[in-house]
Amino acid sequence: MKAIILAGGFGTRLRPLSCTRPKMLLPVANQPLIDWCLMNLSKSDVDTAILAVNYFAEALVRYLGTTKYDLGILYSREQRPMGTGGPLKKAKEMLNLNEPFIVMNGDIITDFDIKRLVDYHKEKKGLATLAIIEVPDPGRFGSVERDSESHITRFVEKPEPGKAPSNLINAGIYVLEPEVLNYIPNGGKVSIERQVFPILAKEGKLYGYEIHAQWIDVGVSEDYLRANALLLNRSDGVKAEKAKVNQTATLISPCNLAEGVEIGEDSIIGPNVAIAENVLVGKGCRIENSIIFPGATIGDYTNIKNAIIGENAILHRWVKIESGSLIGDYAEIEDGVTLTRGVTVCPSKTVGESVLDQHQVM
Ligand code: GTP
Numbered sequence: 601m602k603a604i605i606l607a608g609g610f611g612t613r614l615r616p617l618s619c620t621r622p623k624m625l626l627p628v629a630n631q632p633l634i635d636w637c638l639m640n641l642s643k644s645d646v647d648t649a650i651l652a653v654n655y656f657a658e659a660l661v662r663y664l665g666t667t668k669y670d671l672g673i674l675y676s677r678e679q680r681p682m683g684t685g686g687p688l689k690k691a692k693e694m695l696n697l698n699e700p701f702i703v704m705n706g707d708i709i710t711d712f713d714i715k716r717l718v719d720y721h722k723e724k725k726g727l728a729t730l731a732i733i734e735v736p737d738p739g740r741f742g743s744v745e746r747d748s749e750s751h752i753t754r755f756v757e758k759p760e761p762g763k764a765p766s767n768l769i770n771a772g773i774y775v776l777e778p779e780v781l782n783y784i785p786n787g788g789k790v791s792i793e794r795q796v797f798p799i800l801a802k803e804g805k806l807y808g809y810e811i812h813a814q815w816i817d818v819g820v821s822e823d824y825l826r827a828n829a830l831l832l833n834r835s836d837g838v839k840a841e842k843a844k845v846n847q848t849a850t851l852i853s854p855c856n857l858a859e860g861v862e863i864g865e866d867s868i869i870g871p872n873v874a875i876a877e878n879v880l881v882g883k884g885c886r887i888e889n890s891i892i893f894p895g896a897t898i899g900d901y902t903n904i905k906n907a908i909i910g911e912n913a914i915l916h917r918w919v920k921i922e923s924g925s926l927i928g929d930y931a932e933i934e935d936g937v938t939l940t941r942g943v944t945v946c947p948s949k950t951v952g953e954s955v956l957d958q959h960q961v962m
Contacts, residue, residue: 601647601696601699601700601701601702601718602649603646603648603650603702603703603704604649604695604701604703604704605634605649605703605704606684606687607622607651607660607706608654609681609706610655610681611707614626614818614821614824614926616926616928616947617908617910617928621656622655622659622660623707624637624660624706625656625660625663627876628827628828628831629874630858631831633707633818634663634664636831638664638668638669639669640714641671641702643715644702644718646671648672648674649671649674650675650676650691650695651674651675651706652678652682652687652691653676653677654677654678654682655681657675674694678690682789683789683790683791683792684705685790685791686790688776689784689785689786689787689790695778697778700718700722700776702718702774702776703776703792704774705817707817708816708817708818709814709816709818709827709830709831710771710773710811710813710814710815711814712813712814713813714773716809716811717809721807726805727776727777727805728774728797728805729774729775729808729809730744730771730773730806730809731770732768732769732771732808732809733768733771733810733813734768734769734810736767738768739759739764740819741758741769741770742758742769742770742797743755743759743770744765744766744769744808746808750807750808751801751808752807753801755793755797755806757793757797768808771811771815780800783795783796783799784796814830821907821924821925821926822924825889825890825924828872828891832854832855832874835854835856838851838855838870839855839857840861842858842860843860843861843862843875844862844863845857845862845863846864846865846867846883848865848866849865849866850870851869851870852870852871853871854872855872855873856873856875857875858894859878860879861876861877861878861880861881862881864882864884866883866884867881867887868886869881869887871889872888872889873887873888873889873890873891873892875887875892876892877894879893879894879897880896880897880898881898882899882901882917885902885904886903886904888905888906889905890906893909893911893929894911894912895911896914896915897913897915899919901917902916902918902920903919903920903921904921904922906923906924907921907922907927908925910927910928911930912929912930913927913929913933916937917935919933919935919937919938920937920939921933921939924941924942925941925944926942926943926944926945928946928948928949929947931948931950932950933951934951936954937953938954939951940956941956942958943955943960943961943962944960945962946961949962
């Protein structure tokens with residue numbers, strides 16, 4: 601069976617990180633997002649993953665090659681972004697048109713067993729079966745209404761507040777019959793959620809299979825950090841065998857320190873911290889529930905809590921970064937600066953004064 605992974609989105613809300621690399625290479629627990637997706641697929645009956653890619657495609661090809669986790673990997677390249685539906689039509693020649701195929705958003709972390717979705721799809725004999733999951737706030741997603749026979753009777757993409765038909769949402773994993781490709785116009789940008797699913801729902805050919813599993817859409821900083829914590833908690837406590845950790849420093853489980861990381865005296869790292877290659881952390885630092893990209897420098901007595909620090913960023917001494925803040929690649933934060941409440945710093949920007957406003961972009 602084949603699966604198409606939608607791996608070409610820009611990731612608007614994580615832009616300071618996704619403007620310099622494909623979103624699928626963002627590290628989660630020190631392993632790119634795409635690896636987690638492929639690992640999950642490799643446990644199902646899928647033998648080939650077709651990656652639908654556009655911007656920074658070469659970086660993904662270079663990273664993955666033609667096979668990984670026992671899956672063959674093919675690439676379907678778009679000149680321009682074709683949305684979530686156009687890439688499926690474009691990859692038609694790569695599919696087996698005599699059997700259903702899987703479609704998966706590449707930016708989802710889940711431990712859901714895809715085989716079950718395929719079995720359910722075969723049992724129901726619809727044209728498409730979506731994995732659906734209950735969430736407290738459906739506004740960011742596609743909300744569905746379903747009847748007692750699991751038909752999806754209504755599909756509303758990103759509903760306005762109070763307009764969601766239910767708290768059940770599209771989990772971004774589908775099984776589709778090849779006939780669904782006839783519903784996708786040729787050649788252009790198509791949103792499967794807005795242009796195809798509502799029609800299939802009206803025709804009674806769309807089914808929903810409710811999943812009860814860990815599921816995170818890595819779309820905003822808070823969820824990116826949640827995914828990181830979830831996967832660190834699933835693995836082996838403290839992993840730091842290739843890092844140089846001062847004897848007086850403390851590592852709190854779970855945390856993952858990659859090769860070439862250095863931690864200075866009296867620093868406390870963890871829980872839920874992933875630090876990528878060659879990051880230098882000074883003395884007396886405190887880092888908790890955070891993701892640090894390769895090559896960053898963290899000066900003495902700096903505090904990082906619930907934050908994401910981009911590649912080669914420099915945080916000087918006595919800096920405080922908190923509450924969903926995101927520091928872009930190569931940004932520089934000067935001595936004594938505090939950034940909190942979801943502040944985003946663009947790549948290469950130097951910040952010399954504290955910012956305490958909510959969600960300010962600099
Ligand atoms: P936001 O802009 O933050 O909503 O993120 P996004 O661009 O990733 O969009 P969305 O979450 O709606 O995308 C769902 C999935 O489709 C993700 O895995 C994206 O990577 C992927 N995707 C979105 N747009 C395209 C596209 O134009 N081409 C391809 N190949 N994949 C896409």
